[in-house]
Amino acid sequence: MKRTAFSFLGCLALLLSLLLGACGETATPATTSATTTQSSAATTSAATTSGTTATTSAAAMASGDKFKVAFVYVGPVTDGGWTYEHDQGRKYLEKTIPNVETTVVENVPETPADAEKVITDLAQKGNKMIFTTSFGYMDPTINVAKKFPNVYFEHATGYKTAPNVATYQVRQYQARYLAGIIAGKMTKTNVLGYVVPFPIPEVIGGVDAVMLGAQSVNPNIKIKVVWVNSWYDPAAEGTAAQSLLNAGADIIFQHQDSPAALQTAEKAGKLAVGNDAPMDTYAPKAYLTSPTWNWGLYYVDRVKAAMAGTWKPTEYFGGFKEGVVDLAPLSALVPADIKTLVDAKKKAIISGELNVYTGPIKDQSGAIKIAAGATASDKDILGMDYFVQGIEGTIPKS
Numbered sequence: 001m002k003r004t005a006f007s008f009l010g011c012l013a014l015l016l017s018l019l020l021g022a023c024g025e026t027a028t029p030a031t032t033s034a035t036t037t038q039s040s041a042a043t044t045s046a047a048t049t050s051g052t053t054a055t056t057s058a059a060a061m062a063s064g065d066k067f068k069v070a071f072v073y074v075g076p077v078t079d080g081g082w083t084y085e086h087d088q089g090r091k092y093l094e095k096t097i098p099n100v101e102t103t104v105v106e107n108v109p110e111t112p113a114d115a116e117k118v119i120t121d122l123a124q125k126g127n128k129m130i131f132t133t134s135f136g137y138m139d140p141t142i143n144v145a146k147k148f149p150n151v152y153f154e155h156a157t158g159y160k161t162a163p164n165v166a167t168y169q170v171r172q173y174q175a176r177y178l179a180g181i182i183a184g185k186m187t188k189t190n191v192l193g194y195v196v197p198f199p200i201p202e203v204i205g206g207v208d209a210v211m212l213g214a215q216s217v218n219p220n221i222k223i224k225v226v227w228v229n230s231w232y233d234p235a236a237e238g239t240a241a242q243s244l245l246n247a248g249a250d251i252i253f254q255h256q257d258s259p260a261a262l263q264t265a266e267k268a269g270k271l272a273v274g275n276d277a278p279m280d281t282y283a284p285k286a287y288l289t290s291p292t293w294n295w296g297l298y299y300v301d302r303v304k305a306a307m308a309g310t311w312k313p314t315e316y317f318g319g320f321k322e323g324v325v326d327l328a329p330l331s332a333l334v335p336a337d338i339k340t341l342v343d344a345k346k347k348a349i350i351s352g353e354l355n356v357y358t359g360p361i362k363d364q365s366g367a368i369k370i371a372a373g374a375t376a377s378d379k380d381i382l383g384m385d386y387f388v389q390g391i392e393g394t395i396p397k398s
Contacts, residue, residue, distance in 0.1 A: 110136025180213025193244025
């Protein structure tokens with residue numbers, strides 16, 4: 001998932017060529033462990049570009065040195081969503097591997113110069129492994145990795161790898177499909193609203209997955225979308241959600257990191273689905289569930305590999321089966337029969353009996369995109385560039 005605005009057509013071309021060879025305001029601040037250093041991008045010192053690197057050998061670990069791992073965040077750890085959940089994964093990492101020491105830098109802009117400066121600074125400070133957790137950090141990560149060949153880099157949701165750069169993404173669409181089933185069953189107007197950030201495949205495919213899930217139980221469903229061009233802008237998210245409610249939506253979805261859309265729905269007496277992390281405490285009268293991501297499992301696995309010297313530049317794409325994707329416990333607002341249905345569909349996805357993107361699937365124009373009986377490949381999913389039938393709204397060119 002993540003994350004920044006970019007030229008969609010250019011990204012798609014790059015994506016296809018490379019894959020052929022391959023986030024609220026009221027959130028409770030996360031507690032930082034004693035071994036963790038936290039800083040803000042605004043106070044991170046300017047970095048130079050020396051070739052200083054960190055040792056990652058098992059011998060160095062045996063000496064008792066801490067294995068230093070850094071995390072670069074696009075938002076604050078108090079966002080209640082994307083960054084919050086990544087930070088929960090970092091805490092899990094520290095708890096699971098005591099010999100690990102972590103550093104985080106919050107609110108790092110996705111502009112190349114800013115991101116590259118922060119990542120370089122972290123590499124120079126002796127971090128042996130650096131996780132950059134937003135789409136817009138892709139090129140900066142690749143650029144810094146060239147200067148620090150002995151540092152392991154992991155980039156979330158991107159598609160570029162290098163000898164010391166791996167990528168990781170989760171099958172968000174699986175949880176979004178189930179959330180769509182809930183909404184398709186519970187809507188009274190047959191109109192769902194979706195607040196969306198940037199036109200990248202992860203986002204487009206997420207809206208499609210919600211629609212496919214809703215259509216599977218309600219063929220009369222429609223989804224209206226509003227683009228806000230931000231991952232974390234509570235004011236804009238709330239305004240967008242209100243516009244969708246005004247347009248007839250009675251259940252609101254979001255792909256941003258704050259609970260603002262959820263809270264707007266609650267004020268209007270409507271329902272909503274959160275994003276990235278459980279958001280039940282923010283708007284309990286509206287909240288149905290949230291698609292969630294368990295980053296900690298991945299972080300532990302990859303850090304262990306780096307410490308053991310077995311790390312490789314993989315392209316990870318895990319889902320329900322691997323335990324890195326889930327749907328937060330459904331609220332009391334969801335009827336028991338719908339809970340039973342969702343549980344059955346989740347089991348079918350895990351077993352392989354149900355594939356979210358199984359044809360026939362048509363785009364908004366009616367053109368067949370996935371033939372009857374066929375299923376989308378990972379390359380197709382990671383490059384999704386069309387809305388399916390029933391979604392009202394256009395995909396911006398940039």
